[in-house]
Amino acid sequence: MTQALVDAIADMREEEALNLARTALDGGTPPLEVLDDCRQAMSLVGERFAAGECFVPELIMAGEMLREISALVKPLLAGSAEAGAPKLGKIVMGTVQGDIHDIGKDIVYFMLDVNGFAVTDLGVDVPIETFVEKVREIQPDVVALSGFLTLSYDSMKNTIQALVEAGLRDRVKVMIGGGAVDEQIRAFAGADAYGADAMAAVALAKTWTEAS
Amino acid sequence: MATNVSGTALAGLDAGKPPEQAFGERLNRIFTAYALQKPDRIPVLLPTGHFLAQWGGVTRQELTENPDKEIELLERAALEFEPDAIAGLTNHPGAALALGDLMTKWPGNGLGPEGSFQFVEHEFMKAEDYDAFIEDTSDWAIRSYLPRAFTELEGLAQLPPLGMAAFGTYAWFNLGLALTAPPVTSALHALSAAAEAQVVTDARIREGVGRLQALGYPSIPIPPLAPIVEAPFDFMSDTLHGMRGIMLDVLRRPDNLLAAEERVLKFQLEFAIDYTNVTGLKTVFIPLHRGSDGFMSLAQFERFYWPQLKALIVGLTEHDILPLVFYEGIWDKRLDYLAALPRGKTLGWFQFSDIFKVKQVVGNTMAIIGGMRNSLLQAGTVEEVRDTTRKVCQVVGEGGGS
Numbered sequence: 001m002t003q004a005l006v007d008a009i010a011d012m013r014e015e016e017a018l019n020l021a022r023t024a025l026d027g028g029t030p031p032l033e034v035l036d037d038c039r040q041a042m043s044l045v046g047e048r049f050a051a052g053e054c055f056v057p058e059l060i061m062a063g064e065m066l067r068e069i070s071a072l073v074k075p076l077l078a079g080s081a082e083a084g085a086p087k088l089g090k091i092v093m094g095t096v097q098g099d100i101h102d103i104g105k106d107i108v109y110f111m112l113d114v115n116g117f118a119v120t121d122l123g124v125d126v127p128i129e130t131f132v133e134k135v136r137e138i139q140p141d142v143v144a145l146s147g148f149l150t151l152s153y154d155s156m157k158n159t160i161q162a163l164v165e166a167g168l169r170d171r172v173k174v175m176i177g178g179g180a181v182d183e184q185i186r187a188f189a190g191a192d193a194y195g196a197d198a199m200a201a202v203a204l205a206k207t208w209t210e211a212s
Numbered sequence: 213m214a215t216n217v218s219g220t221a222l223a224g225l226d227a228g229k230p231p232e233q234a235f236g237e238r239l240n241r242i243f244t245a246y247a248l249q250k251p252d253r254i255p256v257l258l259p260t261g262h263f264l265a266q267w268g269g270v271t272r273q274e275l276t277e278n279p280d281k282e283i284e285l286l287e288r289a290a291l292e293f294e295p296d297a298i299a300g301l302t303n304h305p306g307a308a309l310a311l312g313d314l315m316t317k318w319p320g321n322g323l324g325p326e327g328s329f330q331f332v333e334h335e336f337m338k339a340e341d342y343d344a345f346i347e348d349t350s351d352w353a354i355r356s357y358l359p360r361a362f363t364e365l366e367g368l369a370q371l372p373p374l375g376m377a378a379f380g381t382y383a384w385f386n387l388g389l390a391l392t393a394p395p396v397t398s399a400l401h402a403l404s405a406a407a408e409a410q411v412v413t414d415a416r417i418r419e420g421v422g423r424l425q426a427l428g429y430p431s432i433p434i435p436p437l438a439p440i441v442e443a444p445f446d447f448m449s450d451t452l453h454g455m456r457g458i459m460l461d462v463l464r465r466p467d468n469l470l471a472a473e474e475r476v477l478k479f480q481l482e483f484a485i486d487y488t489n490v491t492g493l494k495t496v497f498i499p500l501h502r503g504s505d506g507f508m509s510l511a512q513f514e515r516f517y518w519p520q521l522k523a524l525i526v527g528l529t530e531h532d533i534l535p536l537v538f539y540e541g542i543w544d545k546r547l548d549y550l551a552a553l554p555r556g557k558t559l560g561w562f563q564f565s566d567i568f569k570v571k572q573v574v575g576n577t578m579a580i581i582g583g584m585r586n587s588l589l590q591a592g593t594v595e596e597v598r599d600t601t602r603k604v605c606q607v608v609g610e611g612g613g614s
Contacts, residue, residue, distance in 0.1 A: 055508045057459040150586045188591035
């Protein structure tokens with residue numbers, strides 16, 4: 001591990017991080033090791049976000065650095081399978097039908113991902129049938145529904161109802177979140193839990209996957 | 213759906229009063245609260261939004277595209293709920309559709325008939341555009357921004373530099389050549405079509421406001437009645453550079469961002485002052501987006517968001533303009549900043565902040581609107597809604613100013 005690279009990423013020194021990654025790769029450091037440093041740095045950024053020490057600019061910048069370094073690493077990875085860390089559990093997530101807001105969803109994705117979950121992001125304005133199909137196909141432990149608009153209340157309720165009708169509801173835990181969502185909407189929609197922020201989403205997912 | 217500050221059951225309270233008298237009393241009630249005084253009762257504002265569709269049994273698309281229906285439902289809602297002021301949809305799609313606006317999606321246009329009007333952020337402005345934006349904002353806006361953001365205005369990219377286009381007879385010879393190019397002509401026609409659509413919309417809005425007034429109900433001064441200005445940071449994020457772009461700029465090119473915000477502050481103030489002078493309606497609406505808790509650190513807020521927003525708000529109040537500021541999201545950690553705004557000169561409409569804390573911290577600074585969560589109104593029982601309403605009225609209404 002190169003502590004300097006981990007620190008440069010976590011401390012948002014973009015140019016330095018890219019130079020360090022480039023130098024390491026040129027000097028023969030195995031590409032997977034560089035990726036592992038990135039993963040560690042991301043996890044550090046996630047911890048700082050959870051602690052209220054960094055915010056959205058840093059999350060976006062961290063994602064940007066990861067993208068840039070991955071682009072450097074990718075050509076060198078041909079042939080060697082990426083040794084991904086074993087995942088804690090599978091999560092299917094998306095912003096519900098009729099709503100195209102993605103900021104909160106993307107933050108939750110980032111935090112679940114750096115905390116070791118295999119997350120499938122279905123995007124925004126996700127049709128109810130798509131949730132049902134993907135839950136059937138991926139067989140996740142958790143379904144996470146995001147929504148910002150008031151109309152998302154009904155979409156959440158209908159999505160969960162569709163899971164019930166498809167006979168899939170008792171195989172998954174469902175969490176909901178988003179700007180206008182609260183405990184009252186959890187009861188209204190029939191979800192298992194409501195999370196106020198991305199850290200709550202991680203805590204819920206951990207509880208549920210550890211229990212199962 | 214919108215929230216409202218609701219008093220106890222009001223139905224019939226103004227029964228039998230002539231509409232002119234009820235109208236005057238309602239307006240007086242509202243302005244008394246705005247001035248942080250105690251009105252005879254807490255004014256109820258009812259911004260209906262898409263609620264009207266559900267309530268009136270039409271699709272959101274029909275509500276958005278059929279002003280007759282909207283006015284009819286607004287009249288019915290006013291008579292049934294008897295608010296002190298009411299407002300309908302804030303947006304109509306005519307002009308946006310004529311221009312090929314890439315920033316908005318409408319019920320029935322980009323969304324299903326039951327979709328809700330939404331903005332789509334793009335990076336119409338790239339990081340490398342900062343110099344041009346700061347150097348000559350208007351030229352960049354017309355020849356670079358408009359062609360990117362509106363499909364029907366692509367031809368404007370073929371205009372000569374605007375300085376070239378305006379000065380003297382020779383310049384007009386040159387400009388004439390450019391104006392005859394089919395893509396430019398087509399863009400000018402699109403602008404004209406958008407203006408025509410807007411004329412129709414504006415006429416219907418005025419008609420609606422008039423009909424509501426005839427029934428005794430004032431209209432809430434939110435768009436399209438009142439102009440919108442934004443926190444300069446939000447302006448850069450919402451319409452120009454997108455949230456991803458702007459958040460990276462906070463870390464990558466803070467000086468460019470700050471310089472651009474200065475430009476935005478200057479022309480927004482100029483716009484709002486001119487607009488309110490011409491219309492005589494001394495109110496502007498300021499919806500806030502990225503300043504709420506969670507988006508940035510307090511240090512970032514103090515550098516990139518608050519000073520520019522405060523300058524905008526204070527600048528407006530110095531010209532006797534009343535800013536109706538919509539504090540979207542949660543502002544619980546930032547209320548102390550708000551307490552420094554000029555007393556009794558601004559309105560604070562709070563979406564999800566802790567309304568009791570809001571009262572505590574800014575109750576002596578601004579009139580407060582809010583406290584009724586959408587989730588409660590949709591999913592709560594009648595009893596829960598009554599209890600919350602009572603508590604909000606008792607605590608937040610204490611002493612007036614709400």
